[in-house]
Amino acid sequence: MVGEGVQMEAIPARARAYVACVALCALACLLPPLREAPSPWRAVVLLAVLYAAGEHVAARWRFGGTFYPVLLAGAFLLSPSAAALVAVPGALLSRAGQRPLWTRRIWRAAQLVVAVWAAARLHGELGGRDVVVSGDFPYALVPAGAAVLAFCLVLTVLDGGIRAFAERVPLRRAWRGLFLRSLAPLTVHGLAGLMMAVLWRSPYGPVAALLVLLPMCVSWWVFAQYHRERAAHQATIRALVQAVDIKDGYTRGHSERVGQASMMIARELGMDDDRVEVVRFAGILHDVGKLGVPTRLLRKDGPLTPEERRVIELHPEYGHEMVRGISFLGEARAAVLHHHERLDGSGYPYGLMGSQIPEPARVVAVADAFDAMTSTRSYSRARPVSVALLELERCAGSHFDPRMVTALARAVDQYGWHPAVTADDARTPVSRPPVSSAPGAHR
Amino acid sequence: MSTPRPPLLLTLVHACAALLAAACLLGTLWSGLDERGTALAFGVLVALGELTRWTGAQGREAAPLGAAAALSYALLGELGKEPTRHGVAQVVAVVLAASLLGSVPHIARGRPVLDQLARRVLTVGFAAVCFQPLYNQGTFHGWGTAYALLLVAILALTALCDALLTAALAHSRTRWPFGPVLRDELRATLGIGSAVCATGAVMALAVAVVGLWALPVFSLPLLLTQMSLRRYAGVRATYRQTIASLARATEIAGYTPAGHARRVAVLSREVGRDLGLSEAELTVLEYAALMHDIGQLSLVDPVPAGATAVLPVEEQRRIALLGGAVVRQTGVNPQVATVVERLADPCPEQPVAARIVRAVNAYEEKARDAGPGGPLKALEELRLGTAGDYAPEVVGSLARVLARDSLGMPVGG
CATH class of the missing domain: 1.10.1760 (Arp2/3 complex 21 kDa subunit ARPC3)
Structure with missing residues (x-):
């Protein structure tokens, strides 16, 4: 509840003023039908109930969509002010989720009213309503397309505005990409809305129009399932890492931090988003093979014999063996296998040299060494970031790929190094002796 | 056959x-x-x-x-x-x-x-x-x-x-x-x-x-529906692979023999299917079967050959609880964790899925190294020796599945 309170206080006065302005505009859009009561009230009520019920159900079952097709069908069927009225009950009754409830609801209603009004107005000006009745395709697509564009434009402009006011984002950044991102889904919604409108006016009546919504609903439901499953999947990946922590307490949080540093390097190198994600996973999972090393060895107090060292150095191969069945990891699997290779060929397990080492593995190697130096281990104190970077630069070319080291230095310089602090940090590490003083030689 | x-x-x-x-x-x-x-x-x-x-x-x-x-x-x-x-x-x-x-x-x-x-x-x-x-x-x-x-x-x-x-x-x-x-x-x-x-x-x-x-x-x-369905199917497949990898952790760590978790999962699914579980229940069953040994990761020393069925009940229960704790972190359906936690409970109190995994796990461990007559002998042991530990209807179904599919475990894994 504390978080919500903070949120409420965080809505600044100028954002409230902005909401009030938009709400006034919305009222102006709504006024005509309240005065003269034209247009078929039956259709308005039916659509409004449909929209409100749809939003309610969607919120309860956590669908991934909004019932824009209903609103757009209204815009294609009714006069501008009547169409705008359709959105009001649904928006005012919606579950806003966070406080302040009523400000959010009014904002939502006002925004939709203005957008629907603009879309319906444009659609009407282009003669769309007659086309809908006569079913004159493909011409019907022209006014409908224009209306969808207007709807999308108004929604994104208003959205960008509230973000600029409430979150103090510069206007240009608030708007950037917003329009293009929402245009594709809204186009599909617009087509569904157009079909609803056409069938509504056909001899088969509103029942046929309702059928249009069913595939959309199923699509949203599946989409919501997809997101749920994806979240569960990420938690499982994390559990893989935590399984390592169960055996080897001293590396707590190391995996996540290496994932973060790998991601920063990959971004700095200009990799595309998918590849950055793969490299992040490679960083997170790089030590998963430690599961294969006997717990006694990992927790051993005292210096390791060469024999024991050799057993521990098997962990990249164990790790590769574990993750090789996970096909979405792609290149990350090779990175798990080769993250202890060195540029001069003195690493393990295969002693690869230079460009023989896969690129993600070179990224993870740098990130791994960086985090090992900047975090407190039982055998060494945390070093400052600048010292760690200098040390990395010293070993660049022999151990590490200089490109990765430079990229990390640039990224840290630009964004700083703020590793995500987890609650586990309070845990005191098991005391253990130093293995080697050279960076990158930690395990 | x-x-x-x-x-x-x-x-x-x-x-x-x-x-x-x-x-x-x-x-x-x-x-x-x-x-x-x-x-x-x-x-x-x-x-x-x-x-x-x-x-x-x-x-x-x-x-x-x-x-x-x-x-x-x-x-x-x-x-x-x-x-x-x-x-x-x-x-x-x-x-x-x-x-x-x-x-x-x-x-x-x-x-x-x-x-x-x-x-x-x-x-x-x-x-x-x-x-x-x-x-x-x-x-x-x-x-x-x-x-x-x-x-x-x-x-x-x-x-x-x-x-x-x-x-x-x-x-x-x-x-x-x-x-x-x-x-x-x-x-x-x-x-x-x-x-x-x-x-x-x-x-x-x-x-x-x-x-x-x-x-x-x-x-x-x-x-659009088709696309989201495809993505959903994709992420489900990935998810299953990840769970299987997590399950292999105990094998790579040397706690259990290679392929054990996968074999138990396959056989459990068959038995669950035979007992008429729904698709959703089968998924819970499969995940629980894959991760049933995960609690052993918390042991400092491996159980000999990973055979939990012969351990004292107290020890079995402790491993089950540890396993449940790991499974809870994975974000899978909480039912899976419940099943894993209750693997060692007396069978009248267990959920069906836990009974199935327990019986199939015991069968797999017993049949594994027993040579040519192993599967039959293992089934017989489940049926007679410890009637209180293994639910009779599950053992019956297991016998049916084995007879039908001749899904005999590959000897020695």
């Missing part, structure tokens, strides 16, 4: 479909195609839908676009406010030809398409027989809203028939009990099946109002 007897039902369904297809093809060849443009447009859509078919989970509707287009052609009365003249024979012939054309890449890759084609021909034939003769006599003239409702009713009936048919095919191929398979099919029909039916009805109605332009416009929402 013992081959299952030739599935009579399967042959029957295929023969019916072949007969209907042949009759319709001959009839169409005899009388020629009416309204070629319409037939071509729907044929192209069906073929496209078939081309984008992917191997969905358990053979569920994986070509929704093709199915919807075929059904809407079967239920097409008017075209742009003019009545159409095509009959049942033409509908089936066009759909069959288009489906065959769209299946060519799948056939080339050696995927089985016979069942899907038989289902498609029979369901489309059913819908067309219900609708076309009466429509062509002019029975539905001027029905308005009732006409739309009629289409929905016919499609609902068709969907029911399709579920029955699919369940029957699955039953006769795999010998899984018919009831639970049908239940799962019907449940699936509520999801993607309803979207397919609604799209089929809407396409037929919209084509009646605005002509063939409705086809591309309407395929879009369904394509």
Whole structure:
């Protein structure tokens, strides 16, 4: 509840003023039908109930969509002010989720009213309503397309505005990409809305129009399932890492931090988003093979014999063996296998040299060494970031790929190094002796 | 080993479909195609839908676009406010030809398409027989809203028939009990099946109002559904791989023999299927079986050969609780963690899934190294020796599954 309170206080006065302005505009859009009561009230009520019920159900079952097709069908069927009225009950009754409830609801209603009004107005000006009745395709697509564009434009402009006011984002950044991102889904919604409108006016009546919504609903439901499953999947990946922590307490949080540093390097190198994600996973999972090393060895107090060292150095191969069945990891699997290779060929397990080492593995190697130096281990104190970077630069070319080291230095310089602090940090590490003083030689 | 007897039902369904297809093809060849443009447009859509078919989970509707287009052609009365003249024979012939054309890449890759084609021909034939003769006599003239409702009713009936048919095919191929398979099919029909039916009805109605332009416009929402379904199937597959990798952690750590978790999962799923669990319960069962040994990661020293079934009950329970704690972190359905936690409880108090995993795990451990007579001896031990630990109905089902599939564990793993 504390978080919500903070949120409420965080809505600044100028954002409230902005909401009030938009709400006034919305009222102006709504006024005509309240005065003269034209247009078929039956259709308005039916659509409004449909929209409100749809939003309610969607919120309860956590669908991934909004019932824009209903609103757009209204815009294609009714006069501008009547169409705008359709959105009001649904928006005012919606579950806003966070406080302040009523400000959010009014904002939502006002925004939709203005957008629907603009879309319906444009659609009407282009003669769309007659086309809908006569079913004159493909011409019907022209006014409908224009209306969808207007709807999308108004929604994104208003959205960008509230973000600029409430979150103090510069206007240009608030708007950037917003329009293009929402245009594709809204186009599909617009087509569904157009079909609803056409069938509504056909001899088969509103029942046929309702059928249009069913595939959309199923699509949203599946989409919501997809997101749920994806979240569960990420938690499982994390559990893989935590399984390592169960055996080897001293590396707590190391995996996540290496994932973060790998991601920063990959971004700095200009990799595309998918590849950055793969490299992040490679960083997170790089030590998963430690599961294969006997717990006694990992927790051993005292210096390791060469024999024991050799057993521990098997962990990249164990790790590769574990993750090789996970096909979405792609290149990350090779990175798990080769993250202890060195540029001069003195690493393990295969002693690869230079460009023989896969690129993600070179990224993870740098990130791994960086985090090992900047975090407190039982055998060494945390070093400052600048010292760690200098040390990395010293070993660049022999151990590490200089490109990765430079990229990390640039990224840290630009964004700083703020590793995500987890609650586990309070845990005191098991005391253990130093293995080697050279960076990158930690395990 | 013992081959299952030739599935009579399967042959029957295929023969019916072949007969209907042949009759319709001959009839169409005899009388020629009416309204070629319409037939071509729907044929192209069906073929496209078939081309984008992917191997969905358990053979569920994986070509929704093709199915919807075929059904809407079967239920097409008017075209742009003019009545159409095509009959049942033409509908089936066009759909069959288009489906065959769209299946060519799948056939080339050696995927089985016979069942899907038989289902498609029979369901489309059913819908067309219900609708076309009466429509062509002019029975539905001027029905308005009732006409739309009629289409929905016919499609609902068709969907029911399709579920029955699919369940029957699955039953006769795999010998899984018919009831639970049908239940799962019907449940699936509520999801993607309803979207397919609604799209089929809407396409037929919209084509009646605005002509063939409705086809591309309407395929879009369904394509969207298809895309999200595919992504969903993709992430589910990935998820399963990750769970399997997590399960392998104990093997790589040397706590359990290689392949143990996977074998227990496969066999548990078979037993669960035999006991009539639903698809969702089977998933919980499978994940629990994969991760049933994960608690051993918390042990400093491995249990000899990972054999937990011979440990004292107290120790077993401790490992189960530790395992549950790990599973809870994985974000899987909390039921999975519950199952893992209660693996070592006395069997009357356990959930069914836990009973299954416990019995199958014990069987796998006992049968593993016991040589040629191992499986039989292990079953006998489960049945007699410790009647309190293993639920009799699960052991019975395990015996049935082993006898049926001759799913004997590879000796020595």
